[in-house]
Amino acid sequence: MLDLPYVTAFSGLRSIGDGRGVIARERRGIAIATVMARKGQGTALAATVKEQFDINLPLGPHGSGGDATSFLGTGPGRWLVTHDAGTPRFVDSLAQQLDGLASVVDQSDSVGLLRLSGPALLEVLAKGVGIDLSATAFPAGSVAVTQIAHMGVTLWKVDETPTIHIAAARSMAGSFLHWLEASAAMVGLAVDAEAQ
Incomplete structure (x- = not known):
């Protein structure tokens, strides 16, 4: 049997x-799941998330939590959950914890995550994103399901540095990187040493 090496998105x-106009780091080894509340279970789901993770389940396009575990509001009764892979089989465990309250779908191998920052980040993202990412319109904690250069992405603002995390389908990762490299060419794109 041929053992193929794992290649990140x-x-x-x-x-x-x-220059370092944009600084990029791939977030590797992150467990990712889509969580969809079952009909009439929103309140019970919020209580369980609070009890199990000490996270207030966000209503609307906002994120709660931190790098270890985040719940990101991506639509009515729907969240993208990310978890640092320090816990084995996190998505299976999450599905058990939320059994009867929500449907949980593992997205870990179908989505790639980038952490972007740098002084020219908003200028570069404006070349492909059709929404205002300024601090006034899109403050820290905001989440958007949108497009960058016609590619569907979920992005969320971690802080006002600004630091923005972007989740893109693994099948679009090559096209997304091509767009990012071309858009950041004038200001420079530096890969964070932690990514190596």
């Missing part, structure tokens, strides 16, 4: 040009 991430 953004394994082609590389530094481009001079």
Whole structure:
């Protein structure tokens, strides 16, 4: 039997040009799930999430939690959950914890995550994102399900540095990287050393 090596979604991430206008790091080994509340179970689901994770389940396009575990509101009764893979089989455990309250779908191998920051980040993202990402319109904690250069993404603002996390379908990762490299070429794209 042939044992194929695992290749991350953004394994082609590389530094481009001079300067550090945008700093990118692939978030590797992250468990990702879509959680959809069952009919009439929203209140019970929120109580269980609070009890199990000490996280207030966000209503609307906002995120709660931190790098270890985050619940990101992506639609009515729907969240994208990310978890640092320190806990084995996190999505299976999450499905058991939310049994009867929500449907849980594992997205870990179908989605890639990038952490982007840098002084020119908003300028670069404006070349492909059709929404206002300024601090006034899109403050820290905000979540958007949108498009970047016609590719569907979920993005959320972690802080006002700004730091923005972007989740994109693994099948679009190569196209997304091509767009990012071209858009950041003038200001420079630096790969965070932690990604290596």
